Each structure stands twice: as structure tokens, then as C-alpha cells.
Amino acid sequence: xxxxEELCLKLSQDESILRQLAASALHIDSKNIQSINWVKKAVxxxxxxxxxxxYTVDVLVENETALxxxxxxxxxxxxxxxxxxxxxxxxxxxxxxxxxTRVPIPNHVIVVGTGPCGMFAAYAxxxxxLSPLILERGKKVEDRIADVNVFFKDGILNPESxxxxxxxxxxxxxxxxxxxxxxxxxxHFIFQTLVACxxxxxxxxxxxxxxxxxxxxxxxxxxxxxxxxxxxxxxxESKLTGLKIRNGLVKSAVINNMEELPVAKLILAIxxxxxxxxxxxxxxxxxxQQKAFSVGVRIEHHAExxxxxxxxxxxxxxxxxxxxxxxxxxxxxxxxxxxxxMCPGGYVIxxxxxxxxxxxxxxxxxxxNGENSNSAVLVNVHPSDxxxxxxxxxxxxxxxxxxxxxxxxxxxxxxxxxxxxKFLKNSSGSRFLSIKPTYRPHVTPANIHECFPQYIxxxxxxxIAEMDKKLRGxxxxxxxxxxxxxxxxxxxxxLRDENYSSSIKNIFPAGxxxxxx
Numbered sequence: 001x002x003x004x005e006e007l008c009l010k011l012s013q014d015e016s017i018l019r020q021l022a023a024s025a026l027h028i029d030s031k032n033i034q035s036i037n038w039v040k041k042a043v044x045x046x047x048x049x050x051x052x053x054x055y056t057v058d059v060l061v062e063n064e065t066a067l068x069x070x071x072x073x074x075x076x077x078x079x080x081x082x083x084x085x086x087x088x089x090x091x092x093x094x095x096x097x098x099x100x101t102r103v104p105i106p107n108h109v110i111v112v113g114t115g116p117c118g119m120f121a122a123y124a125x126x127x128x129x130l131s132p133l134i135l136e137r138g139k140k141v142e143d144r145i146a147d148v149n150v151f152f153k154d155g156i157l158n159p160e161s162x163x164x165x166x167x168x169x170x171x172x173x174x175x176x177x178x179x180x181x182x183x184x185x186x187x188h189f190i191f192q193t194l195v196a197c198x199x200x201x202x203x204x205x206x207x208x209x210x211x212x213x214x215x216x217x218x219x220x221x222x223x224x225x226x227x228x229x230x231x232x233x234x235x236x237e238s239k240l241t242g243l244k245i246r247n248g249l250v251k252s253a254v255i256n257n258m259e260e261l262p263v264a265k266l267i268l269a270i271x272x273x274x275x276x277x278x279x280x281x282x283x284x285x286x287x288x289q290q291k292a293f294s295v296g297v298r299i300e301h302h303a304e305x306x307x308x309x310x311x312x313x314x315x316x317x318x319x320x321x322x323x324x325x326x327x328x329x330x331x332x333x334x335x336x337x338x339x340x341x342m343c344p345g346g347y348v349i350x351x352x353x354x355x356x357x358x359x360x361x362x363x364x365x366x367x368x369n370g371e372n373s374n375s376a377v378l379v380n381v382h383p384s385d386x387x388x389x390x391x392x393x394x395x396x397x398x399x400x401x402x403x404x405x406x407x408x409x410x411x412x413x414x415x416x417x418x419x420x421x422k423f424l425k426n427s428s429g430s431r432f433l434s435i436k437p438t439y440r441p442h443v444t445p446a447n448i449h450e451c452f453p454q455y456i457x458x459x460x461x462x463x464i465a466e467m468d469k470k471l472r473g474x475x476x477x478x479x480x481x482x483x484x485x486x487x488x489x490x491x492x493x494x495l496r497d498e499n500y501s502s503s504i505k506n507i508f509p510a511g512x513x514x515x516x517x
Contacts, residue, residue: 001091002026002064003039007055011319022059025086027079028067034060042207043320048312051320058091096189098127107262108133110253111269112240115169117511118269119223120190126230134232135255137239137274138166141220148173152440155413157352160237163361164273164353167236168220170487173351175343175364176211178203197222200366208324212366240270240277243284249505265506271513272490273353275395287495287503288391291515294340294378294488295401296460297448298348298360299420300435300480301473303373306344309472322368325375327474329466333455335380337463340488342375344368347438348482350413357402358415360439360482372438376485377467379459394491401484405451409444416446421477423448424461433478448483490515 007021018038023030040056061067068090071083082088111122114136125132137160138144144166147158159165163173178194180187191204194211197219203209211219224234235255242254252260270277282288303322307315310323322345328338346364353359362374386393408416417437422429428447437443449457468475493515500508510516 001037001058001060001093002068003056003058003087003089003091005056005087006085007057008044009053009055011051011053011314011317018055018057022057025082025088026059026061026067027071027082028061032062034062036060038205040207041202041205045310045312045323048314051311051314051317053319064090094185094188096186098124100129105130105264107264108253109264110135110261110266112253112266113169113269113271113274113511113513114138114167114220114224114234115269115271115511115513116171118169118267119220119227120193121267121269121510122227122232123193123223123230126227126232129231131231131233132227133261134227134234135238135240135253136167136234136236137277138162138236140224140234140236141167141172141217143236144168144172145217151350151352151413155350155441157355157413159353159355160239162353163349163351164271164487167224168216169271170273170351170361172216172220173213173349173363174341174361175346176213176216177341178209178211193223194219197226210364210366210368212368213363214365240280242280243504243507245285245504248503250507263506266508268494268502268507268509268514269511271511273487274513275354275392275399278392278395278492281494282391285504286507286509288492289495290383290386290389290391290394291489291491291493292380292382293394293491294338294380295398295452295456295484295486296337296376296378296488297481297483298362298374298439298485299339299377299464299474300348300372300374300438300482301476302435303345303371305473305476306373306471309474322373325471325474327467327470329463331459331462331466333459333462335455335459337377337379337459337466339467340376340378340485342373344373345370346372346374347440348374348415350415350440351487352402352413354399354402356406356411357399358405358409358413358484359402359487360415360485361487370438372435374438376488377460377464377481378485378488379456379463381456385453385455391492398486398491401451401486405448405484408446408448408450412441414442414444415439415482416448416451417443417480417482418446418448419477420464420475420479420481423457423481424464424475424477426457432480435478435480437480437482439482443482448481451483489517 147161244252343362345368351361494509
């Protein structure tokens with residue numbers, strides 16, 4: 001196949017002409033194209049008066065080798081210009097195969113956690129014929145949804161079944177974003193697996209693919225069923241509470257402080273919020289170190305405001321998706337401020353997992369049709385900010401902020417929130433204007449400076465002002481800030497060697513919680 005990039009369609013044009021555009025780029029008749037597959041579709045809104053979609057396609061043509069030789073040998077400057085612009089190249093098709101193991105493994109191959117890392121680890125192990133045992137401290141997604149809805153409605157937290165803990169991990173109650181800067185051909189295997197389990201097919205080519213929390217819940221159920229069919233076994237409400245180690249080698253795992261299971265291999269995919277598990281692992285002898293992460297707030301605007309900023313007069317065009325943004329700036333004080341987990345047409349949600357602490361996150365459904373769009377605005381923090389050399393000092397840094405927010409919100413899971421104009425002036429306000437906060441169960445108008453160290457709030461002020469230069473209206477005084485977002489990434493890294501093993505042999509830390517997102 002031949003990959004053709006930078007094919008542009010105006011909003012007024014139909015996608016049926018892509019075949020003709022690809023043929024023109026190759027200087028052949030469209031009849032000579034046997035098949036065409038979309039690889040990528042993105043919005044180019046740099047020129048607000050001429051917004052277009054940009055496509056990358058793979059085409060199968062007759063006499064491919066001869067055609068490529070002819071194109072590259074041509075001395076026609078127009079053809080060479082086309083080749084340079086379209087970056088026409090031969091595509092090496094890659095299929096990721098998981099071979100069946102021929103060597104039986106005694107005892108349990110265990111995966112701890114059912115977030116993205118844990119589920120795909122279990123899927124790969126099951127496909128290899130290793131019949132993994134998957135342990136999850138929370139509930140399966142069907143039961144977990146009920147507990148989360150009670151928390152959203154009434155503010156009653158279940159510490160073992162919430163937005164952080166349960167099947168699918170924190171991502172189940174997020175946007176189901178599938179962005180990565182890692183260039184690895186295995187990502188196509190991941191996308192294909194998700195589609196096979198019910199994810200929308202457009203994630204295979206969308207430049208900024210997302211599944212949506214409403215569809216992702218169903219995908220998780222199907223993926224679990226696939227793993228079980230291949231020999232995997234799930235145990236929910238089964239927390240890893242201890243490890244038995246002998247001569248630097250894990251021998252067994254303790255579940256719920258009661259049951260002991262023999263272990264052959266153990267993958268730790270525990271997520272970034274299993275703080276009690278971090279403590280147990282440290283006590284068991286795993287080498288853990290502090291890691292930089294970020295904290296900040298959620299900022300909400302009307303979705304229409306972001307659409308207008310990104311699309312200009314085309315803000316309500318039926319073909320355009322709800323507008324997204326990704327902003328970053330580096331301040332004179334040395335700290336980075338950036339947006340993270342942008343949820344177009346989404347909601348700010350309650351994401352606490354510990355009693356007496358408030359945490360916020362963002363969530364979008366598949367249609368992304370909520371009135372507001374939101375994003376985290378985060379400030380980098382470093383181990384030097386923790387004022388302690390203890391490996392879990394970053395956890396305590398997070399917890400201190402979350403507990404301050406709990407008190408500021410009225411000693412409940414009501415989140416402190418503030419209009420940006422008031423925040424910039426460091427003054428309290430008792431109401432919101434045009435933008436209504438989406439956080440549930442409720443928000444309490446408060447001065448959110450009281451949640452954070454001063455260097456965080458000053459960095460947020462400066463960072464938001466810089467971002468407004470890149471995205472008009474971002475610093476609108478009526479934008480709503482809800483605090484705090486503290487769980488954007490793990491505050492620890494569990495050290496591992498070149499074979500991905502921890503300091504205790506046959507334990508393999510992986511994924512976000514272990515510090516390897």
C-alpha cells in the first residue's frame with residue numbers, strides 16, 4: 001500500500017472525493033485505486049476563514065512498485081513538489097501477534113488492577129494462554145456505576161468503589177481519551193481491540209480519538225468477557241493487602257488480609273490513587289522514589305465560547321466536532337503550567353477516593369454535547385516542594401490540599417469553586433454568572449487560594465493570563481474554577497530494572513500508578 005498524507009477537504013466538500021484527491025496526488029486515474037483506507041482525520045483551523053479537514057489515507061494501487069519508481073524518478077518539478085507536500089511513501093503493514101506460550105507456569109500469574117494497563121496486560125496474558133488471575137479492589141463496572149451515582153447525587157463516598165477504584169480504573173469515569181505521543185505500532189492493536197469490544201470505529205483514524213465514558217463502560221464489560229473466554233479469571237472486591245517474600249522473590253500475595261495465593265508472576269497495575277497499597281509495597285521492600293507531578297484546578301467555559309475561539313464564524317458548523325484545545329506555557333519562576341485532560345462538552349466530576357478529601361476530574365460522554373467544556377489547568381510540582389525525603393511525601397502533599405478543600409467546601413464533598421475574575425483578584429464571591437458549575441453533588445463559592453501553596457496560585461494566575469493570548473476568552477472573568485485537581489499523575493515511581501522487574505523479583509510495576517504512564 002501507499003500512504004498519502006495532507007489531503008485537504010473544505011467543509012463544503014464531501015468525503016467521497018478523497019479517492020480522486022489521492023489519485024491526483026499520485027498522478028493516476030482514480031480507477032487504478034483498488035482500495036482506500038483512512039489512517040488519520042484531523043481538523044485544521046489555523047485559518048479561521050478556511051477551516052478544513054486533513055486526511056491521511058492508505059491506498060492499494062495497480063502496479064505499485066512501477067508507479068512509485070515512476071513518481072520518484074520524474075523530473076517534473078510539480079510532481080516533486082507534490083511528493084514533498086504529500087509525503088507519499090510505501091506502507092509496511094504491521095500486525096502485532098501474541099504467540100501462545102509453550103511453557104506451563106506453575107502457580108498464579110496475577111494482574112493487580114483493572115485500569116487500562118491492567119486490562120491490556122490481562123488481555124495479552126490470556127491471549128498467550130497463561131490464564132491470568134485479575135485482582136481488583138473495587139467492583140465490576142455495573143455495580144460501580146451505582147456507587148458513583150450515589151456519590152454524585154448525595155455525597156456518600158464508598159472508599160472501595162468510586163471514580164478511582166473499580167473496573168476500568170479512573171478512565172471509566174473520564175473521557176476515554178486515546179492520545180499518546182509514543183510512536184509504537186502496537187497502538188493499532190490496542191485500538192483494534194477496543195473497537196472489537198464496542199468502541200466507535202472512528203477511533204482508528206480520528207486525530208484526537210475518544211470513546212466517551214458512556215460507551216467505555218460497555219467496552220469494559222465486553223473486554224472482561226473476552227478475557228474470561230480466553231481463560232482469565234476476575235476477582236472483584238479483592239484488595240492486595242500483603243506480599244510474602246523469600247530471598248528477594250515474591251512467593252505469595254495476601255488478599256483482603258485473609259487469603260494467601262501462591263504467585264509465579266505479578267503485574268502491579270494499581271493506578272495512581274491506591275495510597276494504602278503504596279504503603280504496603282514500601283513496607284514489603286519495594287524500592288519506591290518520589291516523582292514530580294502536577295496539581296491545579298478545573299476551568300469551565302461555555303462550549304460555544306471555545307468553539308468560537310477555535311473555529312471563528314464556523315463555530316456552529318454541523319461537520320465540526322466540539323472544539324478542543326491544548327495549552328502550555330513556561331513561567332519565569334521556572335514552573336510549567338499546562339492544560340490536561342480537556343473534556344469538550346463535558347462535566348467536572350467528584351473523584352475522591354479517601355474520606356474527608358475533595359478531588360476533581362473531568363468527564364465527557366461520546367456525543368460531547370454538554371453545555372460547558374472543561375480542562376485541568378495544572379502547575380508542575382517537584383520533590384523539593386514536598387519538604388521531606390520520604391518516598392511517599394508526594395502523597396502527603398496531595399492529601400494536604402485535598403483535605404483543605406474538604407474543609408473549605410463545608411466539611412463535605414462539596415467542592416470549592418470560584419469565578420476566575422475573583423480568583424485573579426484573590427477575593428471571595430458568593431455567586432456565579434453566565435457559566436454554571438457542573439460539579440456534583442454541589443459547589444461552594446470560596447476563595448480557592450486557601451487550598452494551595454502561594455506558588456501554585458501565583459503560577460495559575462500567570463499561566464492562565466499567558467494562555468489567554470493563545471486562546472481568546474480563556475481568561476474570561478466569568479470562567480469557573482473548581483478545586484482541586486491533584487491526581488493527574490502518580491506521585492511515586494516504583495523502580496524497575498531492564499527486564500521491568502521491581503527490586504523484588506517477579507513483581508512487574510506497570511502503568512500510571514507505578515510511574516510509567
